[in-house]
Amino acid sequence: MISRKQLKDVTRIVIKLGTGVITNSDKHPDLPRMVHLASQVNELRRMGKEVVIVSSGAVAAGRHVLGFKSKPTELADLQACAAVGQCSLMSIYQKLFSIYQINIAQVLLTHDDLEDHDRYLNVRSTLQSLIQNQIVPIINENDTVSVEELKFGDNDRLSALVASLLPADLLILLTTIDGLMQDFGQPTQKLIPNVEKIDDTIRVLASGTRSDTAVGGMKTKIMAAEISTRSCIPMLIADGRKRDILPQLIQGEEIGTLFQPDDDFLPGRKRWIAFCHYPKGSLIVDQGAHEAIVQRGKSLLFPGVRAVHGDFSEGDVVSIKDERNREFARGMVEISSTKLKLNEPPAEEVIHRNNLVLL
Ligand code: GLU
Secondary structure, three states: OOOHHHHHHOOEEEEEEOHHHHEOOOOOEOHHHHHHHHHHHHHHHHOOOEEEEEEOOHHHHHHOOOOOOOOOOOHHHHHHHHHHHHHHHHHHHHHHHHOOOOOEEEEEEOHHHHHOHHHHHHHHHHHHHHHHOOOEEEEEEOOOOOOHHHOOOOHHHHHHHHHHHOOOOEEEEEEOOOOOEEOOOOOOOEEOOEEOOOOHHHHOOOOOOOOOOOOOHHHHHHHHHHHHHHOOOOEEEEEOOOOOHHHHHHOOOOOOEEEOOOOOOOOHHHHHHHHOOOOOEEEEEOHHHHHHHHHHOOOEOHHHEEEEEEOOOOOOEEEEEOOOOOEEEEEEOOOOHHHHHOOOOOOOOOEOHHHEEEO
């Protein structure tokens, strides 16, 4: 458990700026608000904090130039808007941060950059080098080249993956709502200030977004919280349009929703297996294998596999499901789907326990 007061002791902070936070009611970049955000980042740095930003807003910043009155729906149009908008966004950030003599760097990532372990480590080294050189990295998905099936999908997830990879001490998602709400949209609506454990009662509170610019709404924020808290990183959701929100959060004021780090957190390599892959297939396992994995922390052995779905090669990450088709773990296989389907046993285990993660 981390108390609000302890937040002032964190050093490395990943801050995600949602599109709604940095655009105005005409859906153009909101320059006064962006200046105020840059000044808050400056204040955090003067408090000795290291700041990494994940900024959305490229599609919104580009769409007016291409003449779209609302957010386009075609992938190619979205990608064109992002290509145009990313330039203007970075040029705005550069001007605003230079007021505070802060140098910034653009980092554009695709899902494959994190799925491949060498590239994952390279991203980490680059970000660490930028931080050591007092530069504020400003990260976004490389929307222009990301194909639909291989996208991070949303910047909530991307920011949680970046926090997990660095690792950071705190993740802050700045959005246009005060935090996670009980009874959202009802007269009884109430902010939940603290979430100790993400379970179904919390997941059910998340609903998709209706805004024209936002991508994920509360649902993707809860998914980001699952990645962050299982990486032992507390996460805050707060309204980024409020004045001085960042220093107030760091000074421990009871604003927004704080998600507590999970006691059952995962070490670095297991985080990479669990969060940086879209499983290439799945293995249905019998009751005995399920118990051995969940209760005794064992490897998955060949006799426990009941069915094999999808096409995967040795070294790919797959889902592990129980006989009722519920995913309970993920792991990196030692054998291809072709061999498994031919009933050819592996030399040793199907998935070694070091490469197996309980979800
Ligand atoms: N990468 C998108 C953009 O810059 C935003 C994705 C998101 O907000 O989740 O417009």
